[in-house]
Amino acid sequence: MAQIVESVKKLTSESIIAPKGFSAAGIHCGLKHKKKDLGMIVSEVPASVAGVFTTNAIKAAPLVLTKETVYTNEKMQAIIINSGNANACTGTQGMADALQMQQLTAEKLGISPQLVGVASTGVIGEIMKMDKVVTGIDMIQPGHTLENAIDFAQSILTTDTVMKNTAYAVEIDGQEVIIAGVAKGSGMIEPNMATMLGFITTDANIEQKELQALLKKTTDTTFNAITVDGDTSTNDTVLVLANGLAQNNPLTPEHPQWSVFEDIFVKVAEDLSKMIAQDGEGATKLIEVTVEGAITDEEARKIAKTVVGSPLVKTAVFGCDANWGRVICAIGYSGCTIDPTNILIKIGDTMVVEKGEPIPFSETELTAYLKNHEVKIYANLHQGDGVGKAWGCDLTYDYVQINATYRS
Incomplete structure (x- = not known):
């Protein structure tokens, strides 16, 4: 990894909506007793999307749906996430519920369902309480404040004891480019991500092909390099949205500042990985x-x-x-x-x-x-x-x- 240059700064407002054009929200819809359990991230414009997913042969319905969306559409504008229920091992009903979450989110935002990703985390093998989710999607209102970002970070947690956020800014082509990340994960962390959800946003201008290659390379040395207990989940997902609103020249490995962007991208992923490891269930060290x-x-x-x-x-x-x-x-x-x-x-x-x-x-x-x-x-x-x-x-x-x- 190249040395990080002085123009890079770590943002004190470590918020998933720090990059230009992103909003978020998190609310309690009733899947959990009291804590927030439904979150949403939205980009003002369709963004290049990259994703990596669990290696477990048993995959949750929302993961199957989102993986297909990432690989076939290569663009994403919104992600709807729930905690408290993994929607895994739930058969045809589980897939129908994931599709409904995707459709309702698209209708709320006035975009194509193919621009919506779905992620879930929580107990395996329980049918989703869709009446709660439907009401929640209708209620949730993404915003641009730090409070909105905190609400989102809280909404994706399960046994986590702390939120996991990080963000960096760097100048590329004379434009400020920001990369931010948020994650949940505390147990079932091994191998190859495990029961973690990770979301990275950036306003960098980068095409899907380069973004996907960078995420895969980065995952090998960060998210795939953490372990808590030797279990692999059915829902592991990391998604990256890059909406291009920083208006830098397109980033490719040939770009003179590619290594700077790569360094910060890796740093975001490494920060989140270490936070997950440190917050392992019951961990003290x-x-x-x-x-x-x-x-x-x-x-x-x-x-x-x-x-x-x-x-x-x-x-x-x-x-x-x-x-x-x-x-x-x-x-x-x-x-x-x-x-x-x-x-x-x-x-x-x-x-x-x-x-x-x-x-x-x-x-x-x-x-x-x-x-x-x-x-x-x-x-x-x-x-x-x-x-x-x-x-x-x-x-x-x-x-x-x-x-x-x-x-x-």
């Missing part, structure tokens, strides 16, 4: 694993994700136990090329393994480090030039409690 010296970047990412996904590593971090043996064990069963006699491991700044053998260290100092809210683990395999990162969280008593009573 963010774990970042960096691997260098692998045969390939792909193997480095795989090893990093194996380590951060290990229940034994996660529980050791929770318990502030400097048990590096669990780290090297996870490296060993990753299925990647390693030389056990050439592995170096650090926890924080403390080297604990060199050439596959233990290095004396202060248990007291390392235990104190492990009490931080962010724990970094580093491994160098000395096998090649591959580098990769992954993010996850510790595994706590609360994770079991949350998921034992999810439907209560």
Whole structure:
């Protein structure tokens, strides 16, 4: 990734509607007891759209519908999202409900149904209470205020404890271009996105083909590099809308500032990914694993994700136990090329393994480090030039409690 230039600024109003021409809203329609459960994002004009979706063979009805819309229409102007019900494993009724959500949103906004994406998150296997949704779509009124954006961010949450928002601005072709993102995700995070919804908006001028390629490339090193618990959801979706209202010259890999745009796009996705990992159900700590010296970047990412996904590593971090043996064990069963006699491991700044053998260290100092809210683990395999990162969280008593009573 190229170095981010000084003209880039992180926006303090980290709002999904920060880019020009976007509005949003979130309301309570009755799918959940009290909290907001219906959200909408709207662009003033049809936008280039890109999407990545779950790898689970069982896919929720709204995801199937939206994926077809993305790949056949290549434009999108609005997204309607509900939480509290995944509309997954709901058969023909589920697809009919997703289509109705799409149609009602289109009618409300006076646009074609083919310009509307649909996303859902929540309990699997329950038929949608469409009377609540129909009333909600009629009531919801997208706006341009920060309050509207906050309402939207709240409306997509399930077991999340915090909203997840980020936004950056950069000058391209003399025009300010903004990229903003919002996400939900707390559990069922592995592999390849998992029960997360991510939405990115930008006023950049970029065609669908370039946007889709950029999203796919970025997803491999961000959304696909997080893990909480080893479960993959039926609803995982990331959608990007680019409406071109910044009026920069069309962005392609040949554009002289393409690398700047790519850097910020990756940064938005990475911010959201780390927020999701840090907000893992019951989590108290963010774990970042960096691997260098692998045969390939792909193997480095795989090893990093194996380590951060290990229940034994996660529980050791929770318990502030400097048990590096669990780290090297996870490296060993990753299925990647390693030389056990050439592995170096650090926890924080403390080297604990060199050439596959233990290095004396202060248990007291390392235990104190492990009490931080962010724990970094580093491994160098000395096998090649591959580098990769992954993010996850510790595994706590609360994770079991949350998921034992999810439907209560």
